[in-house]
Amino acid sequence: xxxxxVDLSEASGLLxxxxxxxxxxxxxxxxxxxxxxxxxxxxxxxxxxxxSLAGLVVTLALVILYWLRGPEPEGLELMIALDGFRYATxxxxxxxxxxxxxxxxxxxxxESILVPEYYLLILLATIGMMFMGGGADLVVIFLxxxxxxxxxxxxxxxxxxxxxxxxxxxxxFLLGAFASAFLLYGIALIYGATGTTNLTLVYVQISAMGLxxxxxxxxxxxxxxxxxxxxxxxxxxxxWTPDVxxxxxxxxxxxxxxxxxxxxxxxxxxxxxxxxxxxxxxxxEAVWWLAAITMVVGNVIALAQRRLxxxxxxxxxxxxxxxxxxxxxxxDLGTAALLYYVLVYTLMTVGAFAILTVVGRxxxxxxxxxxxxxxxxxxxxxxxxxxxxxxxxxGFPGTAGxxxxxxxxxxxxxxxxxxxxxxxxxxxxxxxxxxxxxxxxMYMKDPVSDTAHVETRAVGAVRWVIxxxxxxLLLFGVWPNAVLDLAKEEGRQLRPAVLxxxxx
Amino acid sequence: MLQxxxxxxxxxxxxxxxxxxxxxxxHITLPERATPxxxxxxxxxxxxxxxxxxxxxVKFYLIAVLFIVFDIETVFMIPWGVSFRQLGLFGLLEMLxxxxxxxxxxxxVWKRGxxxxx
Numbered sequence: 001x002x003x004x005x006v007d008l009s010e011a012s013g014l015l016x017x018x019x020x021x022x023x024x025x026x027x028x029x030x031x032x033x034x035x036x037x038x039x040x041x042x043x044x045x046x047x048x049x050x051x052s053l054a055g056l057v058v059t060l061a062l063v064i065l066y067w068l069r070g071p072e073p074e075g076l077e078l079m080i081a082l083d084g085f086r087y088a089t090x091x092x093x094x095x096x097x098x099x100x101x102x103x104x105x106x107x108x109x110x111e112s113i114l115v116p117e118y119y120l121l122i123l124l125a126t127i128g129m130m131f132m133g134g135g136a137d138l139v140v141i142f143l144x145x146x147x148x149x150x151x152x153x154x155x156x157x158x159x160x161x162x163x164x165x166x167x168x169x170x171x172x173f174l175l176g177a178f179a180s181a182f183l184l185y186g187i188a189l190i191y192g193a194t195g196t197t198n199l200t201l202v203y204v205q206i207s208a209m210g211l212x213x214x215x216x217x218x219x220x221x222x223x224x225x226x227x228x229x230x231x232x233x234x235x236x237x238x239x240w241t242p243d244v245x246x247x248x249x250x251x252x253x254x255x256x257x258x259x260x261x262x263x264x265x266x267x268x269x270x271x272x273x274x275x276x277x278x279x280x281x282x283x284x285e286a287v288w289w290l291a292a293i294t295m296v297v298g299n300v301i302a303l304a305q306r307r308l309x310x311x312x313x314x315x316x317x318x319x320x321x322x323x324x325x326x327x328x329x330x331x332d333l334g335t336a337a338l339l340y341y342v343l344v345y346t347l348m349t350v351g352a353f354a355i356l357t358v359v360g361r362x363x364x365x366x367x368x369x370x371x372x373x374x375x376x377x378x379x380x381x382x383x384x385x386x387x388x389x390x391x392x393x394x395g396f397p398g399t400a401g402x403x404x405x406x407x408x409x410x411x412x413x414x415x416x417x418x419x420x421x422x423x424x425x426x427x428x429x430x431x432x433x434x435x436x437x438x439x440x441x442m443y444m445k446d447p448v449s450d451t452a453h454v455e456t457r458a459v460g461a462v463r464w465v466i467x468x469x470x471x472x473l474l475l476f477g478v479w480p481n482a483v484l485d486l487a488k489e490e491g492r493q494l495r496p497a498v499l500x501x502x503x504x
Numbered sequence: 505m506l507q508x509x510x511x512x513x514x515x516x517x518x519x520x521x522x523x524x525x526x527x528x529x530x531h532i533t534l535p536e537r538a539t540p541x542x543x544x545x546x547x548x549x550x551x552x553x554x555x556x557x558x559x560x561x562v563k564f565y566l567i568a569v570l571f572i573v574f575d576i577e578t579v580f581m582i583p584w585g586v587s588f589r590q591l592g593l594f595g596l597l598e599m600l601x602x603x604x605x606x607x608x609x610x611x612x613v614w615k616r617g618x619x620x621x622x
Contacts, residue, residue: 011594029608036615 006071008078016071017080020062020090021130027055028123035116042109045116049105052119053098056126060094063087076200077136081270084490085335089133089266092343096259097126099350099469102461104251107357113159113249121158122255125151129263133270138187138197141267145183145231149176152260156248162363168247175230175240183227189220190275199275206278221276221283225290231264232320234290235297245313250364253309254353257316258346265323269338273330273494280330287328288420295321295427302434308356308372309364311434312349315393318431319345325424326408329415336491337411340484341404344392344476348401351469352389355382358458358466369438374447379456383442385470392473394435395428400476407484566618577606 006013015022031051038044067087080086101122108118124147131144153176157169191197193216194205211217229237245253272283298318305311323345326338359375359382360367376383392401405428412421447453458466476483545552584591584599591598613619 011598029605032608032612036612039616 002066002069003071005074006082007074008080009075013074014079017082020059020066021127023062024055024059024123024127024130028120028127031055031120031123035120039116042114045108045114046105048116048119049101052123053101055123056094056098056101060091060098063090063094067091076198078198079135079137079140081134081136083493085266085270085339085494086134088339088487088490089262089342090130092262092346093126093129093133093259095343096255096262096346096350097122099346099354099465100251100255100259102465103254103350103354103357106460106462107249107251111159111249111363115158118155118158121151121155125155125255126259129259132263133266135267135270136199138190138199138271141271142184142187145264145267146180148260148263149180152252152256155252155255156244158252159249159363162247164247164363164365165249168244171240172244179227179230179237182223182230186220186223186227189216189223193217193220199271202275203277206276212278217279218282221279222286224271225283225286228264228268229290232261232268232323233317234320234324235294235317238294238298238317241317242310242313245316246310246365250309250353250357250360253313254350257312257353258349261316261320262342262346265327265338265342269327269335270494272327273335277330284328284330287324288417291321291324291328292420292423294318294324295423299427299430303430305434306368307365308367308369308438309360311369312352312356315431315434316349318427319393321427322405322408322424325412325417325420328417328420329411331411331415332488332491332495333414334411334491335494336484336487337404337407339487339490340407343483344400344404344473347469347472348389348392351385351466351473352393354462354465354469355386355389358382358462359456361455369441370448372438372441373445373452374442375453375456376443378447378453382456382458382466385466386442387439388470388473390435390438392477394432398474398477400473400480403477403480403484563621570613570618573606573609
């Protein structure tokens with residue numbers, strides 16, 4: 001059914017290689033026609049949501065099929081990669097999108113946001129992400145990034161009645177466009193120095209032309225890092241993050257914190273490892289500092305937050321720092337750690353935001369940590385799930401977050417970056433100062449009033465999302481081997497294609 | 505390598521010189537008699553209708569954005585039409601895919617009521 005080899009220089013070969021993306025794009029076009037006729041009632045919106053969910057699940061199945069027995073490239077990987085890293089990251093984005101759509105279904109109805117295009121934008125953003133994780137060419141990665149970003153700008157402001165959502169959308173749009181410009185300029189400079197935008201050819205050219213000290217190339221890498229720094233919300237490019245995460249509807253925030261960030265990391269890791277490996281003396285240092293500053297600043301500011309949504313926003317900045325540690329190492333183990341942590345991070349972030357949608361109301365901006373007081377006695381299961389998410393975000397042993405963080409640590413140690421490992425451990429200890437108060441509030445404090453938490457009820461798909469993510473986090477915490485082995489194997493695949501061929 | 509750019513530099517120089525010369529000469533030679541008509545932005549054009557920072561209906565922007573989409577379609581279509589013979593069947597199929605995607609967007613925009621003014 002699927003050919004064993006495809007020639008990516010032919011249109012038919014590209015079509016085979018891009019089947020999951022092409023399917024999802026076709027599905028979006030069909031749904032657009034559905035929305036053209038069915039956009040008046042909440043039921044129509046629900047229908048579009050269900051169809052989107054179905055499309056995402058089928059795409060996930062296609063990605064897994066390709067993962068198991070996908071075609072090998074005949075010759076050079078032009079435009080799109082055909083490696084495990086692409087499929088692994090695509091699976092993570094799709095899981096993130098599925099969870100986001102699932103928690104949106106009830107949320108949009110409750111907050112009376114009637115915009116069926118919401119789901120289409122999530123699908124479009126997911127297609128962009130798949131191109132970011134799978135692009136074998138800087139231009140394809142950039143196009144994927146733009147497709148994702150433009151869809152997410154709109155999603156941030158989808159609640160037209162909220163001025164905070166408008167602020168979030170405008171801020172995100174302006175700074176995001178700025179970041180895209182940096183990224184594009186970086187790509188242009190790299191093209192200027194090497195004469196190609198293909199990742200493998202960039203690698204070959206750097207070695208062949210002896211560009212290790214080329215100023216234009218180094219400037220290009222710097223621009224690239226600034227652009228991606230904005231997208232992953234690394235300090236000092238994080239200023240937009242709290243306001244945007246705060247103002248956007250909570251399911252969108254979950255999607256941004258999980259999938260959008262994962263996509264930016266996937267693209268960054270692929271570019272650095274596959275194209276710019278000969279320049280590692282240049283970028284390792286820069287990413288080292290980004291990682292260290294991001295971990296410290298993100299976690300310290302999170303300590304001062306009293307409102308949960310903003311606290312989670314700063315916590316996501318801190319987590320970008322942890323992921324940057326994995327990027328800094330630049331090794332196979334680092335890639336594997338990134339893959340594993342991105343999956344775990346998606347599960348725990350979406351889970352935590354899902355609980356926030358259940359407890360909070362009206363955009364959840366004002367939900368304080370005190371609002372969780374006594375949740376343990378009124379809604380024990382919900383409180384238990386929240387405990388799992390908080391402990392996993394903290395990196396507590398027995399949860400998947402611990403395994404992920406331990407894996408990132410060992411990648412840093414293996415790459416002789418002991419100082420960065422120490423910063424990571426320090427930042428994690430610091431983060432206990434804001435994750436644990438949530439658990440304390442739920443179990444050790446009394447409810448504010450007799451009527452507190454009466455309205456707090458997980459309905460429909462949200463219940464499944466919370467239950468499944470919490471269970472998976474516990475499962476991966478005590479039995480991580482299967483996913484870890486998979487991550488290790490795909491991590492080994494992310495190398496410059498030249499080296500892969502040599503090692504075979 | 506840089507010598508290839510000399511004609512470009514000459515062109516830029518000529519353009520700047522011409523612009524400066526025209527404005528400079530008229531500034532030096534013409535007597536200045538300021539009348540209210542002469543002080544308006546377009547001396548022989550329409551009289552201005554209020555400030556430049558007035559607010560417009562958001563519908564104008566919507567129409568403008570939709571116009572860009574179809575304008576770009578034309579931008580793609582003309583070079584495609586010029587090199588249609590060289591591109592052959594592949595080119596035809598590619599353009600069909602492009603037009604179908606655009607058509608879906610057009611149907612959506614139409615049914616959603618974005619083309620109606622009220």
